[in-house]
Amino acid sequence: MSDLIMQSVQGETMGTFWSVRAVMPAELSLVSRARGIQSVLDLIDGQMSTYKPASALSHFNAAPAGTWHVLPAECFDVVRHALQVARETDGAYDPTIGPLVNLWGFGPDAARHEPPSRDAIDAARERIGWWRIKLDAATHGIFQPGGISLDLSSVAKGYAVDLVGQHLDRAGIDAWLVEVGGELKGKGRKPDGSPWRIGIERPGAAVGAVQRADQLSQVVCLTGRAIATSGDYRRRFEVDGVTYSHHIDPRTGWPVPHTVASVSVLAADAMHADPMGTLMTVLGPEQGMTYARERGLAVMFILHGERGLEERLSPAFEAALAS
Template sequence: MKKYIAILFVAGAAGALALAGCDKPAPRDGGQAWVAEGKTMGTFYRVTLASPPAGVLAGLQDSISRQLEQDNHELSTYQQDTVLSRFNHYPGTDPQPVSANMADIVTTALRIGAKTGGAMDVTVGPLVNLWGFGPDKQPRTMPDQRQIDQARARVGLRHLRLIEDDKGQWLQKDLPDLYVDLSTLGEGAATDHLAALLERRGITRYLVSVGGAVVSRGLSPQGVPWRVAIQRPTDKEIDAQAVVDLQGHGISTSGSYRNYYELQGKRVSHIIDPVTGRPIEHKLVSATVIATTALEADGWDTGLMVLGSEKAQALAEQQGLAVYLISKTATGFATWMSPQFKSYIISQEDASADTAHRQ
């Protein structure tokens, strides 16, 4: 379940930079900023450094590319030779070795999956593929209930187990044809991995994004905290709904209004409910989460999107999550934020004339 790019970067106090792709790092801007950006995991990445010491830049672009290639080699379901693809295609149920990075992602997935009552389910791959949002092509007709039931029979976190011992980490399935899809967590994981790469080089002022996941540390090139704008649910590339100060945390947004297709006169969202086996149809269109890591935020936002507004609000309050929701109404959009999210807000625009800023 790929996320759309719903994050804008606010440079200093004003001005927004939409994500764009290129394969070479941008030149330093008056000695103040260094930017590398490009494509990865079917989306875009961007690394911005504020006033980096000249010595840390040597070979940095190559290191960034290698890290992203490593993540893609482990997590991609579009390539047949990746670690995850080999696990999915393995016809048995014996434990299979995985890296520590993948083990961390699966651990997060299982924990958040349990807390969302299975709404965030990384085994939802058969349903994602059935509806045409995985490696398989878009269906020509709506899947029928028999097809949905057959796919659902191969879905469930209870069929997936992570084993850790003194020899390493192992992933095990009790259904030979279980299909694990970690794309919903891949962007957050890759963002954290790039941040860790920068930290190892002694870089302490940066903003990193992969798709809809972002993490930051320190101050921007303007000497103020990094600020990120949450995209309003429109087709406009730069249209901020709210601006937040990340305070060194990770943020991730998941939404239903950009990644979809029309089939037989009906709009089909890429976000699949594992319980019903069908794309979501409720009014929640965007869920943003701020957490200590981008991976954590990336896992929660998908689960909340599946649950819908009311259940997402209740779970956010129960778990003490920093959450910002945008829901469609009869006259526009309505917003809701948890008490934990309020401390990050710099500004927010009215969502709709009738129900703006429901809190």
């Protein structure tokens, strides 16, 4: 029987990076699988990007009022899940937030360095509303009521992680760790029998510069589960001492004002973990933790406290650390 070894491959997608680590026989090459992995990611990006005018999502966003459109199966699944989360959270999470994301300079439009006017925010909010969208599961149809602009950036990367994992499963690879833009999922174990473990970065470290244990907040086992982390420390701007992050509350039209530095969420798959990180950031530490406890969600907040960064863990996240 061939020796199993760890192999890795990486690339670019969705304006960020992806990587796969896998346990394979020594005589097989993960690099030879890179093209197939990239094709899975290109499929998702080609359907769900708001930066590509030819994507299915861009076509829907630009469509005239009162029209129905058929989405590719993958895009339809993600839209349906995003709308389900919106429904369950009374709009604290809302994938139709696209106009506000663009207005604040965090979307495909030009970046900005000062807040938009209140009139502009109010005008953008009139185009927000997950409940205005209708879906037809039988045909994968979606109805454009007019002015709706979907933004799937808070769920598409997680979905891509899951889809790459399924691709590896079909290829007969039983142990892998997939990452797309900081969203991760692991399956199986490393060649020495140990589980996949990843460190949750403490906010403030430079991208890719975590070199010491004290730059990590917690280390979690990802064998058989996924993790998504949302933070305010990558995409933001500051005006007159006030920081405006890319996490915008769809109910107010403004970036969240509270003290959340980052949120990490564990779940069985990355598509479920990904939007929960955004939701927790919007809800904030008090409402968010209540929501997590009531639903048994594994959530860790890192907060800006008076004495520096503070951690707050849900019971399910504490249990996951002990497993």
